[in-house]
Amino acid sequence: MAAAVKDAAAEGPPAKSxxxxxxxxxxxxxxxxxxxxxGWVSGGFMTGEKSGSEAAAHAPAAAGAHGAKSEGGHGESGGHAETAPHGDTLVPLAAVTTNIASPSDVWVRMEVAIVLDEPQAHDLPGIVQQDLLSYIRTVKMHEIEGASGLRHLRENLQERAAIRSDGHVKQVLIRTLLFE
Known part of the structure; x- marks a missing residue:
């Protein structure tokens, strides 16, 4: 038995595998x-997808938002329209505050601005705002949870605004979205 122990010790440590x-x-x-x-390639794709009009549309909305009330009874829903460098018109809409469909005790406050391809009739922003309000009232909480839920909400708002405006709304910008 002692010979077996000596032979094992003489071999040394086991070989690495x-x-x-x-x-x-x-x-x-x-x-x-x-x-x-x-990461570098995907970052290039992500920054390359923004068009110049989108960057220009974000700047006025973030830099100086106008009040949520109509000015002087001109029929605009949320302030003054601003013209972007590419001829697009940014129109902030009045804040939408309502409850959602389920659970009905959850309230949402949403401030939205729309980007129009050209100046439109003064009543168009109000019509789009009322349509977005009626859509938000049908939304259920589980439909808008998470990043994909927010993306679907943005797409649905965009689609409804485009339909309501006969394609003149190029983009819907969600400025604030608050659930209580």
């Missing part, structure tokens, strides 16, 4: 470079 430390570090460096390259 698997790749060497140099191969592991090389794989780590290669994966890091690949990840950085994919």
């Amino acid at each position: 698997g790749p060497s430390l140099v191969v592991q570090l090389g794989a780590l460096v290669a994966m890091t470079i690949a990840a950085a390259g994919m």
Whole structure:
């Protein structure tokens, strides 16, 4: 028995199995470079998708929003229209405050601005706002939870506004969205 113990001790430590430390570090460096390259490429796609009119439409909405009341009874729903450099018109709508369909004790306050391809009749923003209000009242909480729910909400608001305006609304910008 003592001879068996001596033979095992004479062999030394068991041989390593698997790749060497140099191969592991090389794989780590290669994966890091690949990840950085994919991040750079996807960042280029994400910033390349914004059109100039979208960037111009965001600037006035964030820089100085006008009041939520109509000015002087001209029929606009939420303030003064601003003209973007590309001929688009940004029209902030009055805030929408209502409860949603389910659960009915949850209230939502939403401030929206629309981007029109050209100046339209003064009653168009009010018509679009009323349609968006009626849509928000049909929404259920589980439909708008998470990032995909918010994306679907934006798409639905965009579609309804485009239909209501005969295609003159190019974009719906959600400025604030608050649930209580």
